[in-house]
Structure formats: C-alpha cells, structure tokens
Amino acid sequence: MLKQGLSVVIASILSSATYAGSATAATTTDTQLNNAWYKDGQATITEKLQQSRSTRAKNVILFVGDGMGISTLTAARILKGQLAGNSGEEGYLSFETFPYSALVKTYNVDAQTPDSAGTMTAMMSGLKSDAGVLGVDEDVVRGTCASVKGNEVVTALELAEIKGLSTGVLSTARITHATPAATYAKSADRNWEDISDMDIDNNAERADCEDIASQLVNFEKNLEQRYTGVDVDGIDVVMGGGRRHFLPKDAAFNSVDAVSAIEGDRTDGRDLTAEWSAMYPNGQYVIDQTGFDAIDTESTERVFALFNESHMQYEADRANDIAGEPSLSQMTEKAIKILDNNPKGYFLTVESGRIDHGHHAGSASTALNDAIEFSNAVQAALDATNDEETLIIVTADHSHVFTIAGYPKRGNPILGKVVGIGATEPSEDSAGNPYTTLGYSNGLGFRDLGAETDGDASYAAEAVAGRQDITAIDTTTSGYHQEVTVPLSSETHAGEDVAIHTSGPGAQLVQGTVEQSVVFHLINRALGLVGQ
Known part of the structure; x- marks a missing residue:
C-alpha cells in the first residue's frame, strides 16, 4: 500500500501537482524536464538499457594508462575541456562515456602501494604477484634467477598466440619496461631489461636467466619450448621505445637519433634488432616517423x-624528436589495421607509459597532456573497430599521490592558482600566500621552468619541500612543477583504487569493486582463451 502511495505521489509531482511556493506544477516540471543535466542523465540511462549483453568478442584491446589514478582522470578531463575553450568540468575523456565502469584494487601480494610489474602481471595472468617481478607468481624471490623456474604464469597475450590470434604490444615507454614486458617476459626482476642490468659477474646464477629484451625477440621460441605441442608465429606488432636494450655497447651500432655517445647497452655483443630481422624476413624494423x-x-x-634510445618523448615534446616519432593514437590506429588482417581476431595491449613518468617528475602539465593523448588513442581505437565484435578495456595499473584541492570556482584554470567562487583574486593560505589547485604529497617539489615541456628537467636539482611564494609566478606554464609536503628524489605511487571502463562484448561484466586480477578473466571470457 505504501509502495503504491509513493508511486501516486511521484506521478503527481511529475504531472499535475503544485509545488509549494511555485506558480503551477506545469511550470516547475517543464523547467526540470527540459534542464540539460536532467535530460543528459535520462539519455545516459536510456543508452545503458540498450547495450548488448553478449560476452564473446573477436578482438580485445587493453589500454593501460600507467599511473592514471582517479585524480588524473578528473584533472585531464578538465584540462582537455579548457584547452578547447570550455570550463572543462562538464566534459569527458573518450572512455569516460563507456557504458560500464568499476573500481580496481591495485595492491601487490607483498605491497600495499604497488608497482607496475606486479599490477600488470595480475592483469595479464589472473593472479596477483609481488612487486618488481614479471610473469611469475608470488613464490618467486626477487633478484634470484633460480626461483623463476616453475613459477612462470601464462599471460593473456601468450594464450591469444596459442589460439591463433594476432597480437600486439604498444607503449610510449621502453618496450622492455614493466608494463609492456609483463605481457611476454618471465623475470625475477623488472630491471633486467638487458644483460648489462643483471650484474652477472657478481651474481653468477643469473647467467641462467634471459634478459627481458632477449625474451621479447625470442618470444616465439620460448613459448613453444615452454608448452609441448604449441605452434605460434610470434608477436605481430611491437612499438615503443628502448632501443638501447637491443643493441651492442658499440658506437658502430648507433642509430641516427642516438642521444648517447654509445647508444647500446648490451655487453654480450648481440644486436637483437638484426636477430629479429633474420628471424622474420618479411617483417619491418622501424626507428622513425618516415619508416x-x-x-x-x-x-x-x-x-x-x-x-627512441630510451622512452619515447612526452607528448608535449614529440615534435622535437630528432628522427620523428608517431603519437600513441597513430600507433594504435596503425596496429589495429595490421592486426585486423587476421580473420580469427587479435589481442592488443596499449600503454601510455609516460603519464606515470610525468607524475614521478612532479609535473602535472606533462602527465595530463599525456593522459589527454591516451584518451585520443582510445578514440582512435573506437573509430577503427566495431563495438559488436571488439571489447575495449581502459584502466590503470596504479595511481599517484596527486591531489585536486582548495575551493576553486567553476572553470578556474586547472593548472592555475585557486580562485574561489565569486572571487577575482587567488585564495590565500594561513600565511597569506596563494596556492595551486593541483599538488603532490611528495616528490621533487617546486620548479618554475617557464616554457620547458620536458618534465624530467626537474631531476636536475635537489628536492624542494614546503610552501613557496608563487604570487608572481604563472603556474599554468608547462614548466611549472607543483609544491610538495615530503621531499623525495622522485614522487611515488599511491595505493587507492583505480577505475576501469569497458565497451563492447563482455563489457557488462565489469561491476562494483574488483581485484586487479579480474581483468585477465574478463579478457579470457571475451576471447575464450582457456577454460571457456
């Protein structure tokens, strides 16, 4: 009876009842029903009700914004809108319009605040592992080569290869860096990017382990040896930075855009780029925009x-690259066009690695511009695929100690100083100094580098803690680095949950708050890789 009474009351309010203090019900109701916020919310619910319920996909694309926590999403969304001349808060990043989203718990087995190796291993394998190790379970001992044997896990990329799908790995970081490496490598230490990193002279037992760059080139052979009867054709598309880990420590092997006097780091004399070309004579080895x-x-x-020799350029610096390099969205579009030649389908991982690096450097401008390009890459994937056959997953591996604070008014420059509602001058702290909306809890701290776009320039000086007088400083410039409370040689990760957004077949399985290892099971279910 009560339920029926409430229905009558609601119907009355939305039709002919009169609100106290208002002229007529029709006037008040029409105003509400025609309000843009009201109509937008109604359209959102209507769209969700029309979503496909299929759980099987032909293709899966996993996008990982390294270090892209919730505060990064919010700030990047606002900056994107403001760069387009809008207030910013009302906009969306491309994937924020996806029909399904949830929260993801990011801790490692041995760490409350995680690192990228353990988090990506969870997403690729379906089980959580320790910080600092790749493609192995929690029983491994970091830095001990012998502990790898028997503790290897199979990844979604490997299972996709075994099923006959095409595969790809893209990153703006070194392709041997933790997140991309977790798709293909088994290593007791994420830092063993090439043999020179393993210090074999002082750790003889490590000679039995293969460095990460070598594992990438030998991926096909290693996978076939690990599983009897398996016949795969290797990763089809690999794009990123990190050339130094594939070249001998010999200036004769320098590339045209080498930054160091000797570009290569390998101390075993191997040129892995030549080995790859010999292994795949029909493949193309590319180092620049022209190629x-x-x-x-x-x-x-x-x-x-x-x-690039090391990581690819920050998006803000990409045009300055000596030999030229593509954007993440360009790499994504090209990779999809290559991979979709396989009628069986594909699995593609795309990482925006330098969001994380911008935050570590304490440069919000750098990190947010890379996050905006990451959003562009997701949009490129949406434009190049069919939502009825491709599941797109967008998430992060972890967050950062990056904050949005104060009480700035609507449309206040997100990189600027806090100006309150109705005010024209910046708000002040208890000492009478202005402060910025964005900040970091720890890290290198305050820098005023003007138009400098390379976030890593902050590493040239010692950390600066505490408040500075920024009254006369333009904090919206690309070279401004936010103040910190705790001075450190690099800003750290944070431990709170991150978001996951999904679109396409199986997207509806993302609900609530989940462990990071669930991402693998989402991919597995969509592609029917194992046990499905």
Missing part, C-alpha cells in the same frame, strides 16, 4: 618499431 608512415597496413605481416 612508420611507410608501413602498408594491408600487406605488412609484422612490425618491430623502436622509436
């Missing part, structure tokens, strides 16, 4: 692209 642009996506069988 990238020349790739014919309809005829190219596979691509190995290393665009």
